[in-house]
Structures are given as C-alpha cells and as structure tokens.
Amino acid sequence: MNKILKTWMLVLMFLVVTSTVSAIGVSPARKTIFYEPGMQGSFDIRILNNEFKDMKVKIYTEGDLKDIITFSKDKVEIGRGGKVEISKVLYFDDVEMGFDITDESKKLTYNFELSNNLEKPGIHEIKIFAQEVPRSGDGETVVGAVGAVAHQFHIIVPYPGKYLEAELRISETALGEPVTFVIPVRSMGYDDINSVKGVLEIFDSSNNLVGTVETNEISLKSKAKSELVALWDAIGVEPGIMKAKLTVHYDGKTANVEKTFNFGQVLLDLIYMVVRDFRLGEIAKFDTLVENKWSELVENVYVETIFFDKFGDEVNRFKTPTENFEGGARKELVGYMDTIDMEIGVYDLKVLLFYEDKFIEKHLRALVSLNSIEIGFFGATAQAVSVQSGLKKNTLIMFLILIIIAANIGWYIYFRRRHKVKEGKTIKK
C-alpha cells in the first residue's frame, strides 16, 4: 500500500513540476486609510497559490512612500526548559515566500509607520507586489510568462473644505435589460457634504446622446463613503461601445468621470464549426462561422483550435487566417489540419477565438471517424469547475453517531464475554 501511495505521490509531483501554468493572487486587492500624523499599524494580506503548486514568491514594494512598509514574520524560539518565545522579525525588502502543493494561500503581514508631515492632499499609493519566481532547472532559467499581483495600500490625505471623488461602475447587461450604473463616492475633505447627486449622459460611438439619467441623492460625512445608483432603460438603443459622462454635484461643486463601456453581450461569438467532405489521413477543412454581434468593426479576428486526446495530451492544432469583421457581420473562417497521424476516437477541443488583443475560449468535443469529424459544444466556459462533496453534512453526523454507537456496543459485548469466561473459569474451579 505504501509503495502504491508513494508511486502516486511521485506521479503527482512529476505533473506538478512539469506544469507550465503560472497562477497567483492577492486578497484584499486594496487597503485604504485616512492619514493621521504618526499613525502606525499593520494589515494582513493573503497570497494565493491558485494552482496548488510548488512555487516561490518574491515580495517587494514600489511607490514614493515605500520605505514606510516593513514585513513581519513570526520567529519561534524554544529556550531552555521548553519555554517558547515568539518575536517578530522585520524585513524591509526581498521577502521570499515558499509554497508547496498543499498551500492554498499564505498570510503576509505588513507594518507601516506614517510620518508627521505628509501634507499633499489626495491618495498616496504604495504597491506591494507578489511575483512568482521562475523555476530554474539544470542551472538554466525557465523562459516564458511570469505572473505577479499587486496589493495597493492607499493613504488618503484629506483636502481642506469639501472634496469628493467618484468612480463609475457599469454592470454587464443583455440587450433589452436596463443598465445599472453604480457610483461609489468618497468624501475626502475635512468638512461634511450635505447633498450629493449624479447626472449621467450616455453617448454612442458616433457621439450621439442616447440617454440621460439621474441618481438618487444622499449626504456624506467627512471621510465617509457611500454609493449612488442610476438605472438606464436603454430602450431602442443598438448594441455597441458607449460612453458615459458622469457629473456628481455636491454642495455647489462638481466631480466628473467618463467611462466607455460595452453595451450588449459578448462581442464575438462562435456559431458553429463543421468539417465537410472528410477522409481520415487527409487534410481536413474546418469551416468556423463567427458572428460580430456588435455594430462596430472588430479587427484581427482568427480562430486557433487545439485537439486533445483522452489523456489530455495535445495531438494536433490549426489556425485560420486573420480577418476583419464589420459590425453585425457573419463570416466563415477556414482552417486546415493534416489528419495523417490521427486515430478514430473522441477528442476534446479548445477553440480560441482571437480578436484585437483578447480572446474567448470555448470547449467543444469532436468525434473523428473514417469519413467524418462531428463537432459539438461541450461547454462554453473555460472556468475551473469546483467539485463538491456529495456527502451532506447531516448524513456525516449521522454516520459518526452510528460509529460511536457501534463502538460502545462492541465494548459492551467484549466485556460481557470476558465476564462470562471468568465466571465459567470460577465455576469450574
């Protein structure tokens, strides 16, 4: 049993070591405080090992005030008589954290000490980076892409009087549904604000005004934050790129934000992929119908398709030429793939629909036979699927209770038998 377990562990470690996926995260993404002279404190952040792999992470800071940050780590010392002392060790830079395959995340504490003379009003930002250290083998550095994430530490020095900053968040909306604008507002002045209200103007890509909406009205205390909300019904508006111009009125002053957003759903969509007149061992012609669901031109569109066998190994791939799609256009992109070394069977396809500098990923399944390749949609998302235990918690508790009852019955029977044996021996005597 141990040998089998060790073999599986080695196989797992081999897979982990040869994994070329880079994955890292940090939470929370941002921490904000208001400046007070001489203020000290510390915050915890979590560095995430999304892929549960062996990795080293380098921690470093950037920003004008980066020298106010230190990182602390507990140092455990065991003295004479087994007495345990825990002290803090401070690091100013060059912190490295190690993760193994069992570490989902690790906590990092950073400390700060603010000076007494930070005067410039506004947001002062320090970034704390967690960057994966590329693994080296045989003395050579692994080339490729490396991931890093930044935790933003914002120190706000309040403005004199009344001052407000606003952001604009726009929800993704399907055609025919109202668009929700959420406007987080923060009072960054020393004085309270009595009235805050926003007005939004929405323009299409031709700069035509297509809608105007107002938000609710609130009041805001100094250093407080809240939200304004507005709903735009967007009736009769064609999908496309829109621009929202927000003006927030507060006690005789204004704050302005502009944001472009995509109105309507996915920019491009893959309608179907077919192979016609096919014979195994020859060149297969793939016709992929792509639709531009928007009213705008989308450039540099092409499709790359990767075939994986039942073991998850890549066995083949092809790419179509690049085309531009006018607004609302549907076109078949044609790609060719040599099937000379392919076998009859079922394959998983990863289809990457590239446009401009982004891409959409879709998963299909292909059944390859002697005279046909049939392709169907298997899933439309590239997200990892979490596996949930089917065991309900109350069933688990019931199971535990049954084990305990069985154990008690077992003890009882054991003692009864022993007692009977003893009695039997005593009587015989």
Place this chain on the structure above:
Amino acid sequence: MKLKKKKRIKDLVFQLELFSLVVLALLLYVLIGIVNGVILITPPDNAILTELNPEFEWISRYQDYSFYLAKDKNFTEVIIETNLSQSKYELPTDLDFYEYYWYVVAYDNKRVIKSSVRKFRVETLVALEIREGVKNVGNVEANVSVRTKQGDNWVNTGAAVLDVNEILRKDRERVAVYIAEQNE
C-alpha cells in the same frame, strides 16, 4: 506485575469507554439541535470570502424557510428577503465588497424557528492565471501591465484592462512579467 498490567489496561479501556460515551452524548445533543433547530453551515461565521456569489446552506428537518441577508447586524438594511422550500440559497446577483449578516427562519405549522445570525465579509481579489493567455481570475477588473527585459532593465511595454474572466493574448516571443492590480 501481571496483575498491575491487567489493571492498567482495564483502567484505560474504562477511560476510553467513558470518552466515547461523552462523545456520543455530545453528538446526540447536536443531533437533537439539528432535529429541532436550524443549523447554519456555509459560509462559516466571520468568513472572509472572495466569491461574489456565495451559496448559503443550512441543515434542518423543516420544509419552509425564509432567508434574510443584510448589510447591518440589526437588519435595518435588508438586501435579500425571500421564501424557500429547500435548505440552500444561491444569490440572484453578485454582492459588493462589504460585510454582510444573514440568518434563516424555519416554519413548522404555527411554530417559527430562527437560526443564529452569521457574519461574513466579501474581499477583493486580484489574481492571474497564465496558460495560452493571461486570464483575470480575480473578482475585480484588473489593470494588467506587461514588463519585458531590455538589456539589464525591466521596462513597461504594454498594458490592458481585463474584466473578470477576460483573457489577454500572451507575448510568446519574449520573457514577460504580467502584473495585475485592481483597476481604478
């Protein structure tokens, strides 16, 4: 000596027996609690979550429930109040980055059984996954900047704003560091 050893074993067995009886009693107590009450399961109390749409689960022997979710512990800012006939609830929309309180009420004829109140917080998460492309797997819009090595220096050579689950094409020619941070 043999007698002493036997006595020790007997004592140990007796202690184990006692221990298992205590555990059984505790489990029975929990079971009675489950049978007559509403026990909240997930999210755990004081949890810090990064998913914007957590699933709420509880256990109970009843059929009809009301689920309450609010932004304050006194439930003056209730954001969800809904009736259910199953012991779990999935939110219809994403939550904001905030602290939330929730509880469940079960109905049994004329009896009303209320669960305890639990708290959780939704935190921002910036995360990247790099395979064929660079994917934003966090829960906020991310500003992704690209640094490549030119000589001895790392220089910013590009940037993009990625929505959640959006993928940026990767530069396959050069070694690059992709750095994600919360946008705005």
